[in-house]
Amino acid sequence: MDAEITVTELDLDLVPTVARLCAQALDLPEDAAEADAIVDVLWPRAAVDRPVIGLGAYRGDDLVGVLIGSVSPSEPGTGHVDLVAVLPGQRRRGVGRALLARAEQALAEHGVTEVLLAGNPPYYAWPGIDVRYTPAVCAALALGYQQDRTAWNMTADLSYDESPALRSTTAAEDRLAGQGITVRRAERADLPALTAFARSTFGGAWDGELAGSVGREGAGCHLAERAGKVLGFAAYGSSRPSWFGPMGTAPAAEGSGIGGVLLRRCLRDQRAAGLDRAEIGWVGPVPFYSGSAGARIERVFFLYRRTLPTS
Missing domain, CATH: 3.40.630.30 (Gcn5-related N-acetyltransferase (GNAT))
Structure with a gap:
């Protein structure tokens, strides 16, 4: 028994x-x-x-x-x-x-x-x-418990040099520089501006995820800015070492190519850290990640909720 x-x-x-x-x-x-x-x-x-x-x-x-x-x-x-x-x-x-x-x-x-x-x-x-x-x-x-939502992760293949996830960003960065946009690795001193940008532009909890990415071992973040104003960011390693996200681009800068540059800079960091795959967590824009990094949907999640009985 x-x-x-x-x-x-x-x-x-x-x-x-x-x-x-x-x-x-x-x-x-x-x-x-x-x-x-x-x-x-x-x-x-x-x-x-x-x-x-x-x-x-x-x-x-x-x-x-x-x-x-x-x-x-x-x-x-x-x-x-x-x-x-x-x-x-x-x-x-x-x-x-x-x-x-x-x-x-x-x-x-x-x-x-x-x-x-x-x-x-x-x-x-x-x-x-x-x-x-x-x-x-x-x-x-x-x-x-009742299922009320579905979510999914995408996977970017980092296992070989010619992977779409590892495509060079040099030409795109040069083009952005011609528009006065600088792309660089974020440092701890950037956190106040980054978190303020995330809160005001997207809401939610991304400011907390950025705080868990910038300056932490096994994690990191890249940003795009013009004249000291943040236009976008991409981060990785906040929730799990192999996970990418969050990332966001200012609405006024959408279509500029900033997002693809920031994404692949992060994925190259993760590959340099020894990863052969990166999971893009809780994905929204599937076509963007597919086109920018050849990512595929590989994990699907059911989300459940239950109202507790009252006494």
């Missing part, structure tokens, strides 16, 4: 233990390989500006599953389940159900009335549940 499942809150000193379990429990190789970075961004880094909960499911003394959840910084009544990982041998034995039930209770104690199985930018590792994690999709539906 199985030992009873016990779910407890975990302290931050167990981050390495949680990362090791995730490396075993995440079935997709690209996720398992980045387990350390995923746990870091979802837990200690996210806890800087929002309530975060870390839960562990135990059978006896053995940790068999973990969950990380958080409260939306912009919508206090909304909570997110950011990660659920259960060891392969423990699946379909009530571990995920026990973790989600406790997470809903803990989030409700923070004033949450609706829970999303979806990323909570700027600290996220997936837009939602990758459709290839079929048991997680089945569990979400069984627990009363």
Whole structure:
């Protein structure tokens, strides 16, 4: 007979233990390989500006599953389940159900009335549940979560010199220079102007993602400016080392070619760091990334939500 499942809150000193379990429990190789970075961004880094909960499911003394959840910084009544990982041998034995039930209770104690199985930018590792994690999709539906959105990532191939993702930007940069536009790597001193531009032009949480990209090891950002005014940016490595984004161009500069230049400068950085592929996360303009970098849609995610019952 199985030992009873016990779910407890975990302290931050167990981050390495949680990362090791995730490396075993995440079935997709690209996720398992980045387990350390995923746990870091979802837990200690996210806890800087929002309530975060870390839960562990135990059978006896053995940790068999973990969950990380958080409260939306912009919508206090909304909570997110950011990660659920259960060891392969423990699946379909009530571990995920026990973790989600406790997470809903803990989030409700923070004033949450609706829970999303979806990323909570700027600290996220997936837009939602990758459709290839079929048991997680089945569990979400069984627990009363309703799918309300679909998202996708695209992949840029960095494995060979002639890849469209690595095309030279020299001629385009020369053309932009003739229009008074400078393209360069962003530095920490650029963050106030970059984040102000992102907030005023696009809203959302991109300013936080930029703060996680500029000046961080394994991450970076390039910008375009004219007369000291930011016209666009592209960043990578904020949420995960192999991920590209966010990027944005001022509406007045759309069609200038700035976006393609910034994108490929970042992808060359990622290739120089040893990556043979880059994931473009939570993609909007599919045709742009396809044309500028030969990127393809390769990951699809279902996003779910559930309104918590009132007592």
